[in-house]
């Protein structure tokens with residue numbers, strides 16, 4: 156009896172890489188998928204120069220990145236190492252070993268091409284009927300940026316630092332003035348400390364100036380696009396708030412973006428982008444209450460997007476006074492009737508209140524009203540502010556209340572993908588700096604997620620057949636056809652086919 160033993164290291168072994176990669180491995184799926192993509196049309200510069208060292212094919216580098224992003228190998232150095240030690244990667248790259256620098260620059264230099272690839276993939280899924288474009292849900296998740304909290308400043312933080320520095324300078328100066336027994340070296344030490352604090356003060360002053368000139372509420376020194384965000388349960392860090400749109404049919408990602416720290420101003424932009432990309436005339440959009448903003452709901456409604464966005468409670472609800480539900484609005488007369496049965500009128504003037512545009516409603520009856528104590532603490536009487544988008548907001552609220560089951564689909568459609576990206580694939584932080592580059596990582600992640608998801612839905616064999624058909628269709632039929640049609644369309648400049656217009660845009664981008 157002996158332990159199980161490995162092979163003899165001195166034994167020469169004939170090895171076939173093909174046999175060492177499972178038929179349903181992620182490497183094979185990525186290989187099939189990337190081969191179907193029209194790399195040049197998507198914006199990857201896959202052109203050979205007459206002179207110099209031959210470049211790597213963009214498709215090979217894209218395969219490497221897609222393999223890595225699904226398997227928690229995102230850093231270019233880890234990918235470089237994987238090309239030498241990971242048997243699946245060696246198979247996928249056919250033994251190519253690009254340097255970390257090459258991989259990093261390929262990822263950094265092609266943000267638009269990665270975006271186009273993801274959007275092209277979404278269109279492929281739509282053509283294949285895996286994305287229906289009937290119901291979408293939009294939600295966001297946060298990731299940490301390459302910028303520490305120490306290098307993020309707002310005015311309050313700068314003031315706090317300046318106050319501390321002034322205190323320290325005053326303390327050192329007092330000691331110099333009052334302590335006559337100080338040795339020469341002690342005096343020099345204090346003077347050095349004052350000088351150092353003054354230099355620090357200058358640095359904070361220049362950051363303050365930069366912040367003022369930017370017009371923003373905060374500034375990040377390492378990655379200027381990153382913002383201080385609440386990651387979860389009051390844990391604040393510097394990062395990105397990534398918006399993601401998902402289709403209701405198979406919960407596949409359809410679009411993404413990043414910008415502001417919260418969701419308040421993201422709805423219309425995301426929903427309109429999804430509708431345009433999918434080429435549908437009407438679409439239903441589910442969002443949580445963070446997205447409920449009058450302007451955005453109104454914009455969506457006017458553009459064929461039916462919103463189901465969780466309504467926000469009115470700000471006057473918890474102050475112990477009559478809340479807004481006690482006031483009845485008459486749309487015909489544009490008046491409110493209060494609990495004392497008095498009519499509140501407006502002069503029609505639209506005021507700007509912070510970022511909202513509202514009309515104000517008053518009544519003179521407040522002066523002698525017996526219910527006044529329950530209604531208002533304002534000396535001039537109660538007034539109501541009605542957003543100019545109130546009708547759109549109320550219509551949205553009615554839809555949500557009348558279709559609670561439908562609204563509940565929101566959580567099923569969006570949130571579990573974020574768990575997969577963050578917990579299973581480790582996408583809790585970005586490796587790159589700047590909005591465009593961060594979106595490159597997001598696009599790569601979402602492409603991997605969609606591909607992995609359709610691998611589960613269709614099975615590997617069916618997926619392979621489908622990708623084969625696409626490859627043959629594009630490389631042998633569609634590509635020459637698109638090229639001919641693009642020339643033709645350029646001449647007549649009127650085409651109704653969204654797909655062809657999209658492909659034409661890809662070709663010209």
Ligand code: SF4
Pocket residue numbers: 493494495496497518520521522524525526527530531536537
């Ligand atoms: S205070 Fe004015 S608005 Fe309030 S109940 Fe009385 S009359 Fe109506």
